[in-house]
Amino acid sequence: DAGVIQSPRHEVTEMGQEVTLRCKPISGHNSLFWYRQTMMRGLELLIYFNNNVPIDDSGMPEDRFSAKMPNASFSTLKIQPSEPRDSAVYFCASSLRAGAYNEQFFGPGTRLTVL
Amino acid sequence: QKEVEQDPGPLSVPEGAIVSLNCTYSNSAFQYFMWYRQYSRKGPELLMYTYSSGNKEDGRFTAQVDKSSKYISLFIRDSQPSDSATYLCAMSNQDNYGQNFVFGPGTRLSVLP
Numbered sequence: 001d002a003g004v005i006q007s008p009r010h011e012v013t014e015m016g017q018e019v020t021l022r023c024k025p026i027s028g029h030n031s032l033f034w035y036r037q038t039m040m041r042g043l044e045l046l047i048y049f050n051n052n053v054p055i056d057d058s059g060m061p062e063d064r065f066s067a068k069m070p071n072a073s074f075s076t077l078k079i080q081p082s083e084p085r086d087s088a089v090y091f092c093a094s095s096l097r098a099g100a101y102n103e104q105f106f107g108p109g110t111r112l113t114v115l
Numbered sequence: 116q117k118e119v120e121q122d123p124g125p126l127s128v129p130e131g132a133i134v135s136l137n138c139t140y141s142n143s144a145f146q147y148f149m150w151y152r153q154y155s156r157k158g159p160e161l162l163m164y165t166y167s168s169g170n171k172e173d174g175r176f177t178a179q180v181d182k183s184s185k186y187i188s189l190f191i192r193d194s195q196p197s198d199s200a201t202y203l204c205a206m207s208n209q210d211n212y213g214q215n216f217v218f219g220p221g222t223r224l225s226v227l228p
Binding site for chain 1: 166
């Protein structure tokens with residue numbers, strides 16, 4: 001199994017540009033999560049989907065952030081317009097089902113730098 | 116006060132030492148407690164999961180939860196250089212994820228050969 005796949009691995013962009021991060025969860029997993037990790041704030045849950053439906057997006061920092069999951073094998077996290085404070089590592093994770101007792105498998109992350 | 120606190124380290128120990136990693140929390144409703152290990156430039160991976168209070172052992176790793184003190188610990192016996200990583204605690208007060216699923220900031224551990 002290839003695990004959770006994220007692309008790109010690194011992204012450098014200028015303030016004001018649109019950024020799209022992509023995630024392919026593990027096949028057969030029904031829950032997908034987007035996290036952001038920074039030194040200051042640690043690992044924060046942004047949004048999670050269950051069966052392709054967004055369940056809780058209360059962690060999304062503001063309207064500039066949006067996430068979609070058009071099918072069970074693909075999700076995107078979009079930032080428009082990007083700002084320097086969005087610089088962070090963004091992780092996607094998936095689990096077989098929702099629930100704290102179901103192990104989340106994390107992807108390698110996308111390291112985003114906004115200049 | 117942050118909801119989950121963890122000493123950021125770095126913590127350096129010699130190979131073979133017993134390591135104790137700890138988290139304190141403020142939300143008494145937390146019932147699900149997890150420890151994740153994160154190697155440099157990698158995503159976190161689940162190490163241990165505990166529900167409510169008590170101990171759980173898995174090989175060289177032991178997780179303890181003391182809900183009365185709002186304190187959880189991860190012990191690593193016979194530590195190895197391969198244990199060098201950042202350890203994150205995580206907790207939740209419900210079965211589902213959401214805004215109540217909180218990670219600690221992580222403790223960076225170095226095990227020296």
